[in-house]
Amino acid sequence: MTQPARVKLTSISLSRLSNVCTEIMNIGEKAGIKIKGPIPLPVKRLNVVTRKSPCGSGTETYEKWEMKMHRRIIDISADDKAMRQLMRLKIPDNVYIELSLT
Template identity: 40%
Template sequence: MNTARIKLTGKNPKQLDDICSEIKDMAQKLGVGVSGPIPLPTKKLRIPVMKTPCGDGMHRGGGGGNWETWEMRVHKRVLDVGANDRVLRQITRIRIPTEVNIEIELTD
C-alpha cells in the first residue's frame, strides 16, 4: 500500500502539534493507518551581533559584554499516513498557518 509522508516545519511547536492532531484524527475517522507524529530534532539558528554599531568596547576591559545573541528555533514533525484519495484530498483542505511549511511525499 502507498503511504504519504507528511513533513511539517515551523517556529511554533504548538501550531505543529495542533495540525498533526487534526491530520491524525481525520485519517482515523476515514479508517486509514497513521504513524506519528514523530518529533525530529530542533534546529537552533544562532547569530551573534554587536550591540554598538561603532565597534566601541572591543578594546576596553575585554569587551565581553557588547555581544547579543539572537536565536531562532525550527521545529519539525513527521507523519506517515496511508495514501488514500479521500484522505489526501481532506489533508489539502486543512487550514495551515503561513508560519508552517508542509511537504507531502508519496512512497510505495
C-alpha cells in the same frame, strides 16, 4: 487503493505545529487509515550573535538571537478520499508542509 505518503511539517511555532499534527491525526482516525507519528525530529537552532556597539569602541558586549525550527514526520497509508481531506486542510502561515508519495 491505498498509497503510502509521508507528511513533513516544519515550523518555528511549536503550538501551531502540534495543532496541525492533531488535525492530521483526527482526519486519519475518521477515515480509518493507518498512521504512524507524529515522529519528532531534532530541533534546528539558528543563532545570530552581533556586537551591541556600532562604533567598535567600549566594552565588548554582544546580543544573541536564536530561532528554533521544530520538525515532525507523519507516515500515512491513505486512500484518495483521505488525501483530498489533507489537501483541504487549513494550515497557518508559519507552518510549512511537504507531502510526498512513496
